[in-house]
Each structure stands twice: as C-alpha cells, then as structure tokens.
Amino acid sequence: MSAKSGSSYEYGNLYRSEDKVYPREVKGRFATLRRLAMFVLLGAFYGGPWLMWDERQAILFDLPARKFYIFGMTLWPQDFVYLALLLIILAVSLFFFTAIAGRLWCGFACPQTVWTEAFTWIEMAIEGDRNKRIKLDKAPWTLAKIRKKAFKQVCWITLALFTGFSFVGYFTAVRPLAADLATLQASTWTVFWLLFYAFATYGNAGFMREQVCKYMCPYARFQGAMFDRDTLIITYDNERGEPRGGRRRGSDAKAQGLGDCVDCTMCVQVCPTGIDIRQGLQYECIACAACIDACDTIMDKVGSPRGLIRYSTERALEHKSYRLVRPRTLVYTAILFLLMASMVASMALRKPLIMDVIRDRNALYRDVGRQGIENTFSIRIINKHNIDHVYVLSVSGPDGIELRTEDEIFVAGESVATVPVSVTVPHENAAGGNVIRFELTSMDNADISVVEESRFRGPTER
Amino acid sequence: MDNEWSRDTQKYAVLSWITFLVAAVFTMIFFAFIDPLFVVDALGLEFVDSRNAGYAIGFFFLWMNSWVAGWLTLRLVRRKRTGPKSLAKNS
Numbered sequence: 001m002s003a004k005s006g007s008s009y010e011y012g013n014l015y016r017s018e019d020k021v022y023p024r025e026v027k028g029r030f031a032t033l034r035r036l037a038m039f040v041l042l043g044a045f046y047g048g049p050w051l052m053w054d055e056r057q058a059i060l061f062d063l064p065a066r067k068f069y070i071f072g073m074t075l076w077p078q079d080f081v082y083l084a085l086l087l088i089i090l091a092v093s094l095f096f097f098t099a100i101a102g103r104l105w106c107g108f109a110c111p112q113t114v115w116t117e118a119f120t121w122i123e124m125a126i127e128g129d130r131n132k133r134i135k136l137d138k139a140p141w142t143l144a145k146i147r148k149k150a151f152k153q154v155c156w157i158t159l160a161l162f163t164g165f166s167f168v169g170y171f172t173a174v175r176p177l178a179a180d181l182a183t184l185q186a187s188t189w190t191v192f193w194l195l196f197y198a199f200a201t202y203g204n205a206g207f208m209r210e211q212v213c214k215y216m217c218p219y220a221r222f223q224g225a226m227f228d229r230d231t232l233i234i235t236y237d238n239e240r241g242e243p244r245g246g247r248r249r250g251s252d253a254k255a256q257g258l259g260d261c262v263d264c265t266m267c268v269q270v271c272p273t274g275i276d277i278r279q280g281l282q283y284e285c286i287a288c289a290a291c292i293d294a295c296d297t298i299m300d301k302v303g304s305p306r307g308l309i310r311y312s313t314e315r316a317l318e319h320k321s322y323r324l325v326r327p328r329t330l331v332y333t334a335i336l337f338l339l340m341a342s343m344v345a346s347m348a349l350r351k352p353l354i355m356d357v358i359r360d361r362n363a364l365y366r367d368v369g370r371q372g373i374e375n376t377f378s379i380r381i382i383n384k385h386n387i388d389h390v391y392v393l394s395v396s397g398p399d400g401i402e403l404r405t406e407d408e409i410f411v412a413g414e415s416v417a418t419v420p421v422s423v424t425v426p427h428e429n430a431a432g433g434n435v436i437r438f439e440l441t442s443m444d445n446a447d448i449s450v451v452e453e454s455r456f457r458g459p460t461e462r
Numbered sequence: 463m464d465n466e467w468s469r470d471t472q473k474y475a476v477l478s479w480i481t482f483l484v485a486a487v488f489t490m491i492f493f494a495f496i497d498p499l500f501v502v503d504a505l506g507l508e509f510v511d512s513r514n515a516g517y518a519i520g521f522f523f524l525w526m527n528s529w530v531a532g533w534l535t536l537r538l539v540r541r542k543r544t545g546p547k548s549l550a551k552n553s
Contacts, residue, residue: 063517077493077494077497083490189512211467211475216479
C-alpha cells in the first residue's frame with residue numbers, strides 16, 4: 001500500500017506539509033485558555049500525589065495493599081463496580097460533551113494535547129518559533145545546534161521522568177517513593193513503571209504528537225458518530241472568505257471581487273495537526289482553536305471583523321437556528337442521569353462489611369454421631385470501616401441447626417479475618433442439600449449487618 | 463519524523479495502542495477479583511515475589527495475548543481482490 005492513498009479531500013491543497021509539522025506560536029483568547037487548562041491540569045496531576053488527608057496520601061491507589069484511598073473513602077477490590085460505573089459515566093459524559101461542543105476534550109483536556117503543549121512550549125523556548133526551528137533543523141550540525149538540541153532533550157527527559165515519577169506516585173505512596181529513589185532502594189517494578197511511563201510521555205508528546213490523534217486514538221476515529229448538525233465545530237466561513245486572495249492594504253476588496261480571506265496561511269501554520277481548516281471539517285482537527293486565534297489576529301490587522309474562522313455549527317452556517325435540546329442531547333442526558341443516580345444510590349447503600357462463606361473443600365459432610373451431620377466452613381470477614389468492630393455470627397436453616405464458632409469475632413479496622421465455623425443439623429433434617437443463611441451483625445451498630453447464603457450438605461436419601 | 467505514516471506503521475501503532483488499552487482494562491477487571499498472590503500460590507510461581515510483580519506480569523501477559531490475536535487478525539483478514547476487471551470476469 002502506498003503511504004498516501006490519494007483521497008479526494010487532499011486534492012488541490014497547496015500548503016499541506018508532507019514533512020514534520022512545525023506549529024507556529026499563536027497568541028489569543030483560545031491560546032490563553034489552552035495554556036490555562038495546561039497549567040491547571042498538569043498542576044493537578046503533578047500536585048495530586050502530594051495532597052494529604054488524615055495523615056495519609058489523599059489519592060492513593062495502593063495496589064500492593066489492594067486498597068484505593070480517595071480522600072476520606074477507602075475502596076476495596078470488592079468495590080470494583082464503582083470504578084466500572086465511574087468509567088462508564090466518564091465515557092458517557094464524553095459523548096455528551098462531544099454532541100454539544102464537539103472535540104473540546106481533544107483541544108483542551110486530553111493528556112496527549114496537554115503534554116504536547118508542554119513539550120512544544122519547551123521546544124519553542126529553546127529553539128525559537130516556527131521559522132527558526134525549520135532553519136535549525138536544516139542547518140548543519142554546528143556546536144550551537146548540538147547545544148540547543150541537547151539542552152532541549154535534557155529538559156524533555158527531565159519532564160518525562162518527573163511525569164513517570166508522579167504517575168507511579170498515585171500507586172505507591174509518593175513520599176517513601178521519593179526517599180527510596182533518592183537512596184536507590186526503589187523496587188525493580190516501581191522503577192520499571194516509572195521509566196515506562198516516562199518513555200511513553202517522551203515518545204507521545206515529543207515525537208509522535210499529532211500522529212497519535214490521527215492514527216492511534218480510538219476516540220478520534222469514532223467521535224464523528226456523536227456529531228450532528230448542531231454540534232459546535234471550528235469552521236471557516238466560506239461565504240465570507242471566498243474568493244480568497246492577497247490584496248494591497250487599503251484597497252477595496254469588494255471591487256476586486258475578493259472575500260475576506262487574505263490567504264496569509266497563518267491558520268495552516270499554527271495548526272498542530274498540519275491541516276487547512278478552510279477545506280472544511282476534517283477528522284484530523286482536534287478543535288484546539290489555534291487557527292481561530294491566528295485568523296482573528298490577521299483580521300484585526302487588515303481591519304475586517306473577527307470570526308472568519310470561528311466556533312459555529314453546520315446549521316448556523318446555513319443561517320438556521322441553533323438547537324441545544326434535541327433527541328441526541330436528551331438521550332445522552334437521560335443515560336447520564338440514570339448512571340449518576342445509580343452510582344449515588346449504590347454508594348449510599350454501600351455496607352462497610354463483606355462476608356464470604358467458603359465451604360471446607362476436604363469433606364462434604366461428617367457424621368458426628370448423636371449430634372447429627374456436621375459441615376465446616378471458613379467465614380472470611382472484611383471490615384471495610386476504618387474502625388475496629390466486634391461481630392456476632394448466627395445461622396438459620398433446617399430445624400435444629402446449630403452453629404459452633406467464636407461468640408464474638410473481633411476484626412480490626414480495614415482488615416480481613418477468617419474464622420472456622422462448624423454447623424450441625426440433626427440426622428432427620430440433614431438429607432440432601434439445604435439452603436442455610438449466615439448472618440453477621442456488628443455488636444456496636446446493628447445497621448452493619450450482612451446475610452450470605454450457602455448450602456448444607458448431608459447424605460443423599462435412598 | 464515524516465508527517466504521513468506508512469500503512470504498516472499505522473497498523474502496528476494502532477495494533478499496539480489499542481491492545482495496550484484492552485489489556486489495561488482487562489488487567490483491571492481480572493485483578494479486581496483475583497489477588498495476584500493467589501495465582502502465584504496456586505501455580506507455584508516462586509519467582510514472582512510481590513503483588514506488583516504479579517500485576518506487571520499479568521498485564522504483559524494479557525497485552526501479549528491481545529497483541530498476537532490482533533496481529534493474526536490483521537494478517538489473515540482478506541481484502542477484496544483488486545485488479546483488471548477482465549481478470550475477475552474470466553475467473
């Protein structure tokens with residue numbers, strides 16, 4: 001297969017850069033917004049592990065201990081359903097925002113965009129703006145060039161390593177981790193994941209950049225399915241701009257039969273994915289709005305009104321009214337609301353206690369003479385509360401059922417205890433398999449109580 | 463780096479990234495229910511000395527799995543034959 005399977009939309013594009021994209025620095029409303037988003041999001045990411053809550057790391061997905069701490073809340077592996085629900089809610093929210101505002105996520109919040117922004121910022125600070133970088137790349141390897149390139153690499157690698165460190169800091173307590181790294185005592189796997197994430201950051205934000213959005217990102221490929229004619233997109237006003245062309249300052253464009261577009265190609269030069277927005281909506285567009293800023297600056301200079309390139313919708317471009325409430329948004333809102341309600345409800349009903357009833361695997365049952373038939377179980381009690389509890393276990397089932405275990409079971413806060421339990425049922429009621437119900441209740445708080453069913457096995461009837 | 467990725471580069475980039483995501487999700491689901499140390503005990507894998515090692519090995523195992531499955535799919539999916547029309551008619 002050839003690399004460029006000549007699709008029709010590429011036809012006639014004079015400015016398509018076939019080589020590396022060198023985005024030009026851009027200033028304006030959206031650039032400020034994007035930089036602000038970058039500082040807030042990166043600040044939250046790098047600062048997150050250092051937050052404390054009750055003398056404990058506020059956000060810690062403690063994988064070695066199999067417990068997730070999120071501020072005051074402790075989640076156990078058994079609470080996986082909340083994580084799943086949360087991820088589904090986030091996905092549907094993404095659909096919802098995409099339907100209304102297009103690829104806002106891509107342009108402002110996606111880690112790929114945010115880190116690319118940070119890496120390009122370093123690049124611009126060291127190597128200069130677009131023209132200087134193109135020149136530098138073409139220039140022979142002089143000492144000055146090596147110095148610049150090396151300095152850039154050092155900055156990039158440092159940022160990438162710090163990113164890897166912060167990432168791992170969400171999974172291994174960050175303060176001890178920092179100490180371990182400083183004294184070279186961190187475990188192999190910790191170091192491995194740190195380097196792995198650092199390498200991914202370096203590769204994605206330093207080198208692959210827009211290729212990730214164009215070829216690798218699944219969201220970019222199916223976001224079109226969430227779009228409709230009322231979705232906010234970045235668009236070039238064809239009617240106003242065409243026919244495009246250069247003109248002398250102060251000359252009457254209308255008399256020359258020209259539109260507002262002066263064909264300065266600034267919108268193409270600032271584009272991080274290297275497309276020409278004037279060809280209409282393209283899947284490569286990550287809606288970063290850099291072209292809006294660039295075009296507005298030029299429009300101000302030539303004295304035309306801003307907004308030749310702007311956020312708009314397909315219907316608005318056809319001079320029709322904008323509809324926020326429409327079947328698509330209603331359906332997304334309904335699904336989102338349902339999911340959130342079920343999340344809140346299940347969180348509210350969440351019990352700080354889990355009981356697992358595990359049958360003794362060695363013997364199905366044992367005949368213990370006059371007392372009847374005996375089954376043995378292990379009861380695993382998970383106290384998810386951060387305080388200690390004393391529990392009482394009881395059992396119900398066939399007539400005459402009896403339970404032998406500790407009267408009071410003590411389980412420390414946030415820990416697991418396993419107690420052996422023996423259940424006996426008189427001979428006459430023990431045949432076959434009867435359903436029995438274990439009930440575990442906290443002595444200090446009767447609301448903390450769980451019921452688990454199991455089976456009592458006896459000899460089969462002949 | 464060239465602005466346009468070749469078909470093969472695209473294939474392998476997409477393959478590796480998508481299978482990475484899938485493996486990450488399934489690692490999460492798998493280890494939410496199963497403690498890696500339990501697997502280590504059950505299979506007698508003494509060289510896995512910590513939960514973190516278990517997670518990592520589990521993840522790479524799943525990634526390799528999905529990668530191989532995806533790679534074979536890519537290799538085996540047949541495209542429609544393209545060629546001169548006369549050939550298609552005669553065959």
